[in-house]
Amino acid sequence: MIALDRNPSDLKVQQFISVDLTEPQTIDAAAKKIDGEIDVLLNIAGVPGTVDPEVVMRVNVLGLRMLTNLLIDRIRSGGSVTHVASIAGAQWAAHLDEVQRLLATPDYAAGIDWLRDHPMDSKRSYDFSKECVVVLAKQQGKWLRERGVRVNTVSPGPVQTPILKDFRDSIGPLLDLVTRETGRNATATDIARVILFLSSPTLEWLNATDVQVDGGFMSGLVGGWVKLN
């Protein structure tokens, strides 16, 4: 197992590679340090909507996309990619035009140019970033037919991690409503189990799908057992 992160990690891994997803040259350098074939790529790193909107998009979308594109040829047939999105990206269909325009940019630098022409605030940039991640996986779903590699997204609701406070600051009372209506926040283990499941080579036909891991909150809005006030 190889871990990549901006910050040093105490994870027990074979190799740790330092990368800053806001800096494309470090992504390029990090990809070159990975040897051999890859079974599973998990894109988990992300920053909340309390930081600079361009940083949000650099880390959550442009860096994720660049790293995945650099590694895709190395993922073996039967392998998989899972990106961590969020239920904050659940409105991707309502914003599909805007999302597709950002995703049509050919590379990191062009993505930055597009963002500078289409400024948004930090809160919107987080939601937009996760909408982009969900749609990106739907686009990358062609890799199953072309090279035998599945790509899916996991969209958690609130998870008890160090950045939950930032999410509360940017999302506001809606976050507490999700917690109240579902009974608790997710643990990191709740989400990791689903990522592990999606990564199983036995799931040969699950592809280009977003799996919401939110205690049923989003479905409860449709089912009528979740109340917004």
Ligand SMILES: NC(=O)c1ccc[n+]([C@@H]2O[C@H](COP(=O)([O-])OP(=O)(O)OC[C@H]3O[C@@H](n4cnc5c(N)ncnc54)[C@H](O)[C@@H]3O)[C@@H](O)[C@H]2O)c1
């Ligand atoms: N915590 C939640 O409530 C919640 C809800 C939905 C989705 N998510 C998503 O889950 C993912 C993991 O978040 P988390 O809650 O575990 O937060 P976290 O802060 O614990 O983990 C985020 C990781 O991303 C890394 N990172 C940040 N900026 C980076 C950069 N520039 N380059 C490389 N790595 C960088 C951090 O060092 C950290 O290890 C994120 O994509 C987040 O958007 C979290």
